[in-house]
Amino acid sequence: MLTVGCHLSxxxxxxxxxxxxxxxxxxTFQFFTRNPRGGNAKAIVPSDVEAYLAFAAEHNITRILAHAPYTLNACSADEHLREFARATMADDLARMEYTPGNxxxxxPGSHVKQGVEIGITYISDMLNAILKPDQTTTVLLETMAxxxxxxxxxxxxxxxxLDRVTLSDHMGVCLDTCHVWDGGYDIVNHLDEVLTEFDRVIGLSRLKAIHLNDSLNPLGAHKDRHARIGExxxxxxALIRIINHPALRKLPFYLETPNELDGYAAEIALLRENYQ
Structure with missing residues (x-):
């Protein structure tokens, strides 16, 4: 069965x-842990979580994906912004344990002229500070444009x-189709080769989720502007080939296309009709 959903409020x-x-x-579905531009998170209501878990079991909802606010920058040149990212993500991971196993x-963030090496050091240091051995949540790095x-x-x-994170068994990757396309990976004409490269460098076992988005930009544009499926x-x-690829078809797919609920419903129906 195709595991597919979208971003919900x-x-x-x-x-x-x-x-x-x-x-x-x-x-399945994706959601922001708090306002996508940052700020305090809404208090979790245990009775709501309990009701959701029963509802999810009844309706076979599985493998939901929480998304951190866009404003978090774990590798900022500003120490206060790095600390804000660390504290926010630590809080988010504690809250995620109300819905375990997701x-x-x-x-990852922007290094802002410090250089990639320093940026990667800051990100991995943050992850080493907040990951806990007993957590049930897998933290995903997203591919960027x-x-x-x-x-x-x-x-x-x-x-x-990933190599610098001590508790690496709690880590994985979310592949965004728009982002990798804008980043220069030709998933339209060379999907097999891109996945072979991913497997060689990272390992397909690390791939836990896919953001399924079309792109308003040509290959390698480095701009990150999502489009509706087929637009x-x-x-x-190409996106239908992705959901049916033997290495990907059992993964959860999350739509982040510019849609309201009725538009997501239409895209989900399209994908289900073409899933083999």
Whole structure:
């Protein structure tokens, strides 16, 4: 069965997200742990979590993905911003244990003229400070498009972070189709070769989730502008090949396309119709 969902608003709580997922025929979903621009997180209501877990079991919702706020920059040149990222992510991981066994995804950050090596050091140091041996949440590094001084524009940069994390069994990667395309990996014409390269550098066993997005930009543009399925340079046929690829088809897919619920429902229906 295809595991597919989209990004849902967390403002009304876990149970409401679960109901929205079922409404659009999704069996997973992604959500922000707090306001995507940063700030305090909404208090978790244990009764809401309990109701969600029962609802999710009843409706076969599985492997949800939390997304850190965009504003977190674990490799900022500003020590206070690095500390804010560390404290926020540590809090998020503690909150994730209310829904055990899921994933937490974040953008590695931008080194802002300090250089990739220093940026990677800051990111791995933060992860070593916040990961705990007994946590059930897997933390995912997201592949990035490479705009500005973003870290994670190449598989090698992500691998270097993973190599420096002591509790590496708690780490994985989320591959964003728009980002890798914008980053220069040709998943339209050379999907097999890109996955072979990913396996060589990082290892496919590390790949835990896929953000399934089309791109408004041509290959290697380094701009990161998502498009609806079939309305960008990647195209519907290539994205359908991705969900059916033997190395990927059992992974969860999360749509981050510019849609409301009805648009997500249509894309999910399209993907299910073409899943083999």
């Amino acid at each position: 967390s403002s009304k709580g876990y149970l409401a997200m679960g109901k929205d997922a079922v409404k659009i025929n999704a069996n 994933c937490y995804n974040f953008h 490479g705009k500005g001084s973003e870290i994670g524009r190449s598989f090698e940069e992500l691998r270097e972070i 960008g340079y990647i195209g519907k046929e």
